[in-house]
Amino acid sequence: MTVENMSAPRPAPGAKRPGRRRDRQRFWQELGMIGPAVVLMAVFLIAPFLLSFWTAMTNQPLVPRPTPVRFVGLLNFQRIFSDPLFWTSLWNVTRFTIWVIPVQCGLAFLTALLLHQKLPMRNLLRGMFFLPAITSMVVVCVIWGTLFQYPSGPLNQIVGFLSGGTIQPIDWLGDPNWAMFSIVLLSAWQAYGFQMIIYLAGLQGIPDELYDAARIDGAGPLRRFWHVTMPGLRPTHVFVLVITTIQAFKLYTQVAILTQGGPRESTETVVHYMVRSGFAEQKLGYASAVSVILFVIVLVIALLQRQLLRRFDV
């Protein structure tokens, strides 16, 4: 430290230290680089978000109307919280999340493990398993809508065949007890490819040396899995959990196409509820209030999961 100081030219009194100048230069450079992103975020994300806070406290209709727009304070929130349908929709997305995470992440994990093996035509297989994820959800819904047909759709025929006719045809989308489960099935099938890719990356990130060392220590495949693979994937697990949860809370497309929230509100979700009140009923203020609530919920979940991340020391 002292040696460096000695050799460095002494700055002239009054002049700014070159290090400071360099700092400032770098500040402008950095600002220049993140600037465009900040401006875009501000215009397209932050401003609309703040606006929606404001709109949430008015009776703003979707389209201009002869009646004046009024400030209504927290009336919209009060109405939302006293609407049983809102609570139903919140419960439904929670239910969906709890079901879809094990199915979707489990499926993704298993296929990733499979495709991590040295299989012939591994890359082709990886592509094939990834196909549903790049298919539009709308297309997937239309196809599954046909599979789910009652009473003689393909899925019911398979169930009937496998059970030897002992299981009666299931009204997959028309029975309040089954509808959400059916949505879980098709959602997991459509989206697991993404989580699979992340798991594959995680698996590839585990150094081979660890496996070699374990092998030398005499660990069999199972012990290698439990003591090398699983700990090595810990950050991946947490990351997958976080994104799947947030994704699940925003459930909309499948419901809008297949069940429109029914039957008997069993598939109504928060986003679908928001769209319904904003577009079908044209209450933009009310819908904005729902979106603010959804934001808070997702924020809380994200913060909780961040804590979780910290605990795992990632």
Add this chain to the structure above:
Amino acid sequence: MRISMGNRLLSVLSASTALILMAGSADAKTVVTMMHQGDPGWVKAYGDVAKRFEEANPDVDIELIYAPHDAYNEKFSAAVMSKQLPDIMELDAPFLANYVWSGYLQPIKPLVDKDLLDDMTESNIAQGTYPIDKDLYAIGLTDSSVVLYGNKKYLEAIGARIPKGVDDAWTREEFEGYLDKLSKLDGVKWPIDTFRGYGIKTEWITYAYGPLLESAGCDLIDRKTWVAGGTLDSETCVKAMTMMQDWVKKGWVVPTSSGTNQFYAEGQPAALAMGGHWFYAEASAAMKDNIVVMPLPKIGEKGVSPNGTWIWGISATAKNPEIAGKFVSFLLKDKEYRDYAKSQSAFPGLKSFAADSPLYAEGGPLAVAFEQASKTAVARPPHPAYPTLTSAFMQAVDKIFNGSDAQEALTTAAQKIDEDIEDNAGYPPFDEQQ
């Protein structure tokens, strides 16, 4: 070879220059936009009419904008928000009050041919009229109704009485008795299809099931005070909805996920079908003369049937309202469009079209539907709160059909409607109308 290539290139070049020059002059063309919905056949019919109109009026360009049926109102709002309201818009009649109240439409009388105005049936005039100023804002070739289709073989097998006309429609007791008998008949999987297959978020629900409530003696909303509470959730309405819920519980009604063709599908699993007039075309094509058309049953004292359909209005912001009106007149008089409508068993809304529709004439298979229009038709509530009203009612029906308590579901719906009316300060001047 090479020379001809060069020649071809030259001709392509000159052609494209010509195109560019033409494009310059095309700017002078008047563009009229028209937003519509419909099945592919109708979409094609509109496209063809537009082409013929453009041929007859080379200085006009008709631009068709398609929006899907079940999301039409949403798409329409999006057009309003982006200030891209089409010049001509197809609209579902019950939404007219909302659109006029919001200021989207202009009176259509001065814009369309006078002979068309004189040609309109009473119900057609009613569906296009705004109740406040009693002015006409939309016009259509067609109107609509819902009837009860029956499978002749099944009805004969249970010895059911076939009504001759609207006046001797089935009573509720007869109707439920037949449903019960049909449910025990061999070959019948479901006694009735009420077209739940159209979905749970579709205008069909309010359109077709609302009249059953009105027939029972209540309504979706009080049409004098414009309050839903006390009417939609009255005992009469609760009883009527509970009655329908019972049909579903007993397995008498074709479920939502079984599609909309169980009446005529192989084996004809559904014995009755409470269906729109448009259903006749497909059903009769498959069933030939094994089909009887009957009036809707009387649930209470009087029979009630729905009316109203998709009609044409001209927006308040239309740049060339006269040309838009000219096209609407052209469309309604177009022979091929009328022929296509006829092939779809369209319900006549113009007298000249009725005279030309043997299906609806005296003795025709759908004569009873036409009779309903003049005797039992009740329009859906012409009030600007209709978008919320219909959305709330659909929600209630879905809950009730799937086992929820009818009283609770209807009370929630009524509250939602009254809340909306309150939020809009009673939709003046509707609040003064008593």
